[in-house]
Amino acid sequence: MGPDLAKCYRQDRLPRYTSYPTAPHFSSSVREVHYRTWLKSLPVQQPASIYLHVPFCRSMCWHCGRHTSVTKRDEPIAIYAAGLRTEAYLVAETVGQPLPISHIHFGGGTPTIMTPETFADLVGTLRYSFSVLPDAEIAVEIDPCRLTEPMAEALGYCGVNRASVGVQSFDFAVLRAINRLQSFEQTAISVERLRRAGIGRINFDLLYGLPLQTVASCRDTVAKCLALNPDRFSVFGYAHIPSFKKHRRKIPGSTLPDSGEQYLQSEAITEALIDAGYVRIGLDHFALPNDNLALAKQKRRLRRNFQGYTDDSADVLIGIGASAIGRMPHGFVQNAVATRGYLPRVAEDRLATVKGYILTEEDRFRADIIERIMCDMAVDLSQISRLHGKDPRSAIVDRSQIDHLIADGAVIMDGDQLYVSDGAEFLVRSVASVFDAHLARSAASPGRAV
Template structure:
């Protein structure tokens, strides 16, 4: 790992490239009518993934960058669940047939804030509206501080087979600074509960760059986490954007690490996980060698979507809930972000689409290149351009940022094959950004590159 590169590129504000173009480029010109037409035009053999966003939590974690709000009254969650049921029916009607589903992901917020019987009702509704394959991966994000035995039992009956647990850090000093006190024992108890409920896939989410965090505290969190033997880790850098997430103002910027210190923390975590036998997957995931994600990485079939790295091969992602984003062959759609506006749209019998993006041919070309860079640490530009009827040299001439990356040794270009240097892989987002025709480096919309 090269600290000189971390100093040169680490403070850039760049997208995480879970889509291309990224969400700030979505436009209200794409609304409910266009989404309805796109749904009706889905090919007969298409399969889909489903994402359900539950934007509620019991308390706010000050580092959070999600679309969520604090709720104390369970009836508000129940009303939202009923809206989700209506939206599921609306979208299924718009497609006009029971499309195959290979992946389902519950995100948030805290999806398990939904009552156990209401959660079961959501799963039953999806199985009625869509053909959920027996082999489908059904995943849910979990706050270990709030999961109950009743909810774990409901998850078992619903067929949940993967769970992502928010861990972030086991350092009590860090936990107090981010308003998320969560003991190791509490997390271990939930892991046991999930495994007893036949949830075989366990993911841990860790964060570096949090207030008061050090290399030593990061390594202690990894050591404790490894004792619980999760099958995957996601390791993210804290994105401090208090201008967009006002609750982040509760974090004192003086307590945050600079770019070099963040780089050291990220490297320490990565090295510890690799020494423990986990395979690094792209920018920020780690998996056991026998895990489906590691297998997809080795086979060159790894993909990237709004949930991060995925084994999902489908071209259709249907998003449900406030702020949820979907992807169809024609482009992207996003629901109303405000919960009230979302619920009103569905209550009025119309899709809740607030904005989106229609993909052009150049977008599809660049999206493929960026996805391969993010998933494989490189891209065969000749092969990708050939599939899109484009010329590699013309593309390279438009990628002005690439010249400095080559001269700094971050990437190698051999013919039309681009490869990120082994010691520069932490700069994947910087390499991907070289092919981003929409990037405006003057707008501070994104997190640090390192």
């Protein structure tokens, strides 16, 4: 396909577009008073989702970009879990009526760092405070190195029906280089425990571009993963930004593959998963053909949120916990990032919002375009423009970039219909960025486009 597209665009640093506008554009002008007002105005007949953030781990993986910290003691975790329960009560009380919940996602950190009893108490609070629907998806991120049999049983007892297992790689040299010693056997035992507890839907998370990683080790990792038959894969490229997290400085830059090698690793993983029968979902997810994510793609109902691709159709996301981001019809809200800022607020019966963003009609217009590009690899600019009362000719912000993408064969434009070309899916962030009116003003350093 024309020029070497990966070589042409791989240095572009672009957002992952899990929201629009992206988090660097949030402002401290949005505070608790905004969030309270927004919660009170929610249409309580429409289902919402909940994300809970658990910012603790037993050890730090040096590649990690999450908001988390290391603790060897259970007491800080129990205190924090009490804060989560308090915030859940506060949100429900502010809404005023039981809000139906269709999805719950526990992220981290390591959510299963909680004791089984603490986790069960937290889920009980959610069920008491909200109207969790009978068919709700309840998902938990899992560190297979630390999943005990009692915890797996507690997850099943609490109604968890999806587990996202962090694998990253099975290459011991790579794992040692990121301070994450995790064997295939540990992972297999965790998957067996989860399935025995009745949690049949399993996701695996993989990374490429890690220190000492090679194309061969990526292929070997995928082969081992396939033996455990997960329903989905999330495959992300590691972006080495030492200034973002201090522990990343422990990874010598000389051990990292260059951007060209990263691209080859990504393509090797993609090829292996497609050959194994998985359907490619957007930029970086893969699912079995009968999985809900694959069905949502087929029906063009795929969505994008802070966890990546989802079949969750809820327009409201309640963020609970330190650093958690919520999405309202009015805009975004984010809690205090550090637990030392979060816990005192909820202890005083205050919502922990410290920043956010109020959406404009222009933002909604561009958000719809970008979401369809990211999810469908295509967009009908006329259709979305009509919905927002906009002129489709105003949609493109970076005319020079779109012209380059078209000339290089990465994009096809047929009137107001845009398509990402077959084989150029890895450039979807570059395509989406053409419609991003905030990008030039961003002070963030997101990952490379490829």
